[in-house]
Amino acid sequence: MKIGFLVERNIYFRIFGSIIDKALERGHQVFCFHNYSHHQTGSKGYQFPDIAQTPPFKNGKVVSLPFQNQEEIVKHCLERNIKVIVSLDFMKNYLALQEKLQKEAVKWCALQSGFDSGPNSGEYLSLPDRFFIYSPQWLQWIFAYLKKSGKTAENNFADFAQKLNNKVKAVGFWLTEQKNIISAQEVKHKWGIPPEKKVVLFLPFPFGSSVKTFWTQCVFGWRKKFLQLPLALLYGKKRWIKQVLNEENDYRLCCAIKKFCEKNNAYFLVKSRQKDPVKNYLAKMADKVLYDEEFYPATILQCFSVADICLSFFSSAVLEAATTNVPHICIAPAVEDWKDIQGTLWQIILEKERNFFDFPGVSYLRTIPDIINNLAQQNLGDFPLVRGKQVQYTQKFANGMEHMACEKILLEVEKVVEKD
Numbered sequence: 001m002k003i004g005f006l007v008e009r010n011i012y013f014r015i016f017g018s019i020i021d022k023a024l025e026r027g028h029q030v031f032c033f034h035n036y037s038h039h040q041t042g043s044k045g046y047q048f049p050d051i052a053q054t055p056p057f058k059n060g061k062v063v064s065l066p067f068q069n070q071e072e073i074v075k076h077c078l079e080r081n082i083k084v085i086v087s088l089d090f091m092k093n094y095l096a097l098q099e100k101l102q103k104e105a106v107k108w109c110a111l112q113s114g115f116d117s118g119p120n121s122g123e124y125l126s127l128p129d130r131f132f133i134y135s136p137q138w139l140q141w142i143f144a145y146l147k148k149s150g151k152t153a154e155n156n157f158a159d160f161a162q163k164l165n166n167k168v169k170a171v172g173f174w175l176t177e178q179k180n181i182i183s184a185q186e187v188k189h190k191w192g193i194p195p196e197k198k199v200v201l202f203l204p205f206p207f208g209s210s211v212k213t214f215w216t217q218c219v220f221g222w223r224k225k226f227l228q229l230p231l232a233l234l235y236g237k238k239r240w241i242k243q244v245l246n247e248e249n250d251y252r253l254c255c256a257i258k259k260f261c262e263k264n265n266a267y268f269l270v271k272s273r274q275k276d277p278v279k280n281y282l283a284k285m286a287d288k289v290l291y292d293e294e295f296y297p298a299t300i301l302q303c304f305s306v307a308d309i310c311l312s313f314f315s316s317a318v319l320e321a322a323t324t325n326v327p328h329i330c331i332a333p334a335v336e337d338w339k340d341i342q343g344t345l346w347q348i349i350l351e352k353e354r355n356f357f358d359f360p361g362v363s364y365l366r367t368i369p370d371i372i373n374n375l376a377q378q379n380l381g382d383f384p385l386v387r388g389k390q391v392q393y394t395q396k397f398a399n400g401m402e403h404m405a406c407e408k409i410l411l412e413v414e415k416v417v418e419k420d
Contacts, residue, residue, distance in 0.1 A: 001028045001029070001083055001084070001413075001414060001417055002028070002029045002030075002031065002080060002081055002082045002083055002084075003023055003028055003029070003030050003031065003082065003083070003084050003085075003086060003413065004030075004031045004032075004033055004073075004076065004077060004082045004084070004085045004086070005020065005030065005031070005032050005033065005085075005086045005087075006033050006035070006073075006085060006086065006087040006088070007032050007033060007034045007035065007049045008035045008038065008049065008088070009035075009038065009044075009047040009048075009049055010047055010048065010049045010050065010053045010295060011047055011292060011295060012049070012088055013053075013054070013055055013295035013296045013298075014175065014292075014295050014296065014298040014300070014301075015088055015111060015113070015174075015175060016032075016086070016088075016111075016296075017055065017057070017178055017295065017296030017297070017298070018174055018175070018177040018178045018296075018406050019086070019111075019174060019406050019409055019410070020032075020057055020062060021057045021058050021059050021178075021181075021406075022059075022177075022406035022407060022409075022410050023410055024057055024058075024059035024060035024061075024062075025058075025059040025060075026410055028410075029063070030060075030062040030063070031062065031063045031064075031065060031076065031080060031082060032051075032054060032062050032063070032064045032065070033065055033066075033067050033073055033076060034049040034050070034051050034054075034064060034065065034066050034067070035049055035067060036049075036066040036067060036068055037067075037068045037069065043208070043209070043275045044275060046274045046275075051064040051066060053295065055294065055295050055296040057296070058181055063080075070096060070097040070100065073085075073097060073101075074097070074100050074101060074104065077101060077104065077106050078104060082106060083105075083106065083107060083417045084106065084107040084108070084109060084129075084413055084416065084417050085101060085106060085107070085108050085109070086109050086110070086111065086413070087108070087109075087110050087111070087128075088110070088111050088113050089110055089111070089112070089113050089116065089117055089120040089121040090108070090110040090120075090121045090124045090125070090127055090128045090131065091120050091121060091124070092123075092124070094108075094124075095124075095127070098127065098128070107129045107413075107416045107417055108127075108128040108129055109128055109129060109130040109131075109132065109409075109412070109413050109416065110128040110130070110131045110132070111131075111132050111174075111409075112131070112132060112133040112134060112138060114316040114319075115141070115316060115345065115349055115353075117133070117138070117142060118141065118142050118145035118146070118345065118348075119145065119149075119345060121142075122142045122145055122146045122151060122152075123146065123151055123152075125142070125164055125167070125168055126163065126164050126165060126167055128167065129167065129416045130167055130168075130169055130412050130413070130416055131164075131167055131168045131169070132168075132169050132170075132171050132174075132405075132409055132412070133168060133169070133170050133171070134170065134171075134172060134173045134319075134397060134398050134399060134405075135170050135172070135395075135396060135397055135398055135399040136170045136399075137396050137397055138170070138397075139161065139168055139170070140157060141349075141352060141353055143157050143160050143161075144348060144352045145345070145348050145352075146160075148348045149348075169408070169412055170399050171399065171405045171408040171409055171412075172398055172399040172400060172402065172403070172404060172405030172408065173319060173323050173394075173397075173398035173399070173405060174405035174406050174409065175298075175301075175320060176301065176304075176320055176323040176324050176403070177403050177405060177406050178296060178297045178298065178301055179297075179301055179304070179305060179324055180403075181297055182297045182301060182302055182305045183305075184305040184306050187302045187305050187306050188306050191269075191288055191290075191306075192288070193267050193269075193287075193288070193306060194267070197265070197266065197267045198264060198265065198266040198267065198308045198380060199266060199267045199269050199306050199307050199308050200257065200260065200261045200264070200266045200267070200268055200269065200307070200308065200309055200310075200311070200380075201269050201270075201271060201303050201304070201307035201309070201310040201311070201326070202254075202257055202268070202269070202270050202271070202286075202310075202311050202312075203270075203271055203272065203310070203311070203312035203313070203315055203317055204250075204254070204270060204272055204276070204278060204279070204282060204313075205220070205250055205276075205313050206272075206273070206275075206276040206313070207221060207250075207276060207277075207279070208273075208275045208276040208277055209273070209275045209276050210341050211341045213337075213341055214231075214235060214240070215240065215333075215337040215341070216341060218231050218232070219232065219240050219243050219244060219248075219249070219337075220243070220248070220249055220250055220333070220337075220368075221249070221250060222249060223247070223249045223250075223251040223252070225244060225245075225247065228244040229241070229244050229245070232244045239334055239336070239337075243334075246369060247372075248368050248369050248372060250279065251279075251281055252372050253331070253368055253371055253372055254279075254281065254282045254285055255285070256371050256372045256373075256375045256376050257311060257371070257375065258285040259375075259376035260375045260376050260378065263376060263377070263378075263379070264379060264380050266308065266380070267287050267288075268285060268286045268287045268288075269286070269287065269288050269290070269303060269306075269307070270282060270283075270286040270288070270289045270290070271289075271290045271291075271299065271300060271303050272289070272290075272291060273291060273292060274291050274292070290303065300317065300320065301320065301324070304320055304321060304324040304326050305324065307321075307326045308326070308327075308380055309326065309327050309328070309329065309380055309383055310326050310327070310328050310329070311328075311329045311331060311371075312328070312329075312330065312331065313330070313331045313332075313333065314330060314331075314332065314333075314338060314346070314357055315330075318330060318356065318357055318362075318363045319356075319397055319398060321362075321363070322362050322363070322390060322393050322394055322397075322398070323394060323398055323401070323403075325385060325390075326385070327362070327363075327364070327383045327384060327385040328362065328363040328364070329363070329364050329366055329371075329383060330357040330358065330363050330364065330365045330366070331366060331367075331368060331371055332357070332365050332366065332367055332368070333367075333368060334367075334368075335350060338350070356397060359389065359392075359393050360386075360389065361384070361385070361386030361388070361389025361390065361393075362385065362386070362389050362390055362393040363393075364383050
């Protein structure tokens with residue numbers, strides 16, 4: 001079977017990588033269509049899917065092809081007799097392409113992209129031949145999003161699910177299957193981390209990619225009280241005045257995490273993204289700062305292979321932590337401040353799926369003042385990964401811990417093609 005993967009950005013290999021390797025292992029020929037119409041400048045220019053950045057795969061080689069428009073994708077499929085396309089999510093701009101491919105009997109399978117699948121694909125779940133999600137819980141989340149945002153007329157989840165005609169399949173969390181090709185010992189050696197050192201992994205606040213609000217820029221982002229306080233008083237919000245007076249800012253939070261590392265004799269590893277440059281003061285505190293250096297195995301998964309704990313701000317990385325046996329601390333800004341940054345999507349997430357982040361024994365929710373005032377006195381052992389809780393958590397959000405998602409995806413893709 002010939003399979004084509006739509007590589008809209010270079011970081012897509014982080015999601016596709018394990019599936020591509022499994023497809024190669026099963027004897028399929030894999031083609032990667034790289035979107036060369038992607039901009040090469042601006043805040044996301046670094047994500048341009050350069051063919052030269054295609055990672056090596058354990059089980060064989062892929063054929064990489066550029067495209068500038070949808071007509072070229074159709075041409076690639078016809079010339080090479082490609083039977084099925086795989087995309088990350090299924091979005092509105094794919095509708096015309098799918099219609100063209102359907103006329104040529106080319107099938108389409110789509111993959112969940114975390115919480116973004118609600119706004120990106122929620123209205124189109126029934127259109128691809130298969131839509132793969134992590135667990136049944138995520139379908140309920142997508143329904144909750146569509147209902148809250150007025151994008152579905154259905155009031156009943158059962159009716160909503162029935163209309164999908166069995167096209168949505170819960171298969172597990174395939175992203176972390178690449179941990180099988182990562183050696184923690186080799187990663188520590190590559191990054192110069194002493195073999196015996198514990199590692200604290202920190203994913204810092206995404207200042208670069210977040211919506212610019214008074215809170216991100218002047219309250220949490222600054223550390224000059226004499227400038228912050230007059231502005232906070234001018235805005236008149238009591239919580240901001242209190243936060244400024246108590247110096248609840250990013251600098252002091254980073255200092256607290258650094259002291260936590262020192263108390264536990266741990267290596268301070270910081271992982272961010274190029275669109276979220278690490279602040280100078282944090283870079284000086286950290287033992288190492290990383291961005292997306294590699295896509296498969298992904299830098300973030302290599303980080304988790306050596307981490308003993310991870311701290312992040314309401315990040316879906318908690319699922320990667322849980323499935324790689326790393327306890328997690330979710331740093332929680334005030335709900336009002338976070339919703340101002342992230343909008344309706346996160347308002348629904350925090351209402352519907354708060355225990356995705358607050359699940360003691362897997363992920364420990366802590367406020368910014370709690371981190372600043374208390375973390376430096378705590379031990380790594382105060383945040384244990386509890387096996388029973390991990391099983392409950394991964395069953396709910398990752399369909400269990402068996403790590404067979406790629407196999408299940410390929411079996412379903414093969415069924416779709418063979419059925420035709």
